[in-house]
Amino acid sequence: MAFSLATVIYLFWAAVALVAAAPSSSSGTTPARASVSWEAQPRTCTTGPSASEQRPDGFPINDFTYIKPAEAWASYAVKPDWYADHFVSGPHYMSYTHESDPFGAFKCQFTCNSAADCNSFFVWYAETGTTEEHLNCVLFNAVIDASAFVPSNGTIGGGGYDRLCKKKSA
Template sequence: MAPSILETLALLLSASATFLTTGAGANPLPNPSSNSGTKAKSCVNGPPATDSSPGSLPIADYSLVAPAANLNWTSYTVKKSWWDKHFLSGPHYMPYTHHTDPYGAFKCQYTCNAAGDKCKSYFLWYTDINNANEHINCVLFDDIIDPSIFVLGGNSTIGAGGYNRRCQSSTA
């Protein structure tokens, strides 16, 4: 029997978290135009979240970021202090359920792209799981997401990952 979409997403998030936490790939680059006390990162060098194979939902301009693999979380969110500092817009309500995943992440990339150079990353989570009101939320941020900023979320949510803008020269 083929794995469910949720199982596939969990496997993808786990593999990506392992990849990112081992230092192989998604290296943040400083944003020289940032005028804050700390240099914001404008993009990462890393693999696309999904490729552009036939029949796929390509998320080629963003790399997936998730909690460290050893945490084995399903429900997670972004630290409030980081969220407050880097919030750009959202949550953008999208009527997709975890059964239609990864369509929400695919659609959210267009919301981030529409924000232009200001949007460096986005985070998604499902809420009201398995009831008529289930949906996905998409929040945009002005800095890339580091795996260390993820914290446990509530029981009625499923974290669907963070997505960091890839540098134009990324070919991974």
């Protein structure tokens, strides 16, 4: 198969254009290196006792550990910026009251376990003292540190629950 002169000239100039457009190795620029630090990645599990061990009077929550604020607040929430950065879904409405605690958290663990990227959840009771009182459950993609809690008004904090790391089998 023979190429026409026009095709050969076209291919020649296309090759020249490619060489001219290529970056020069002596231009003084170096490609940026991607850098990922451990701190930039949210923790997806933690160690410690299960919530069932921490609160033996409650319902079994064996795959999560119970997290509460360092202060003895009754009314607390998750910091808005942390909430936004790690939000997966919710709040999931559940018709449980603070008097049924910790049954709401027990049920919320199933919601978290059904979400592929859920690594923690936070529960709180809203509209307390009314016939509309209910539990809200929100799911997050990172474990909640106790420092992520802030005091709030009008709710009863039910606690955070962080996924426990799976133990390696021998």
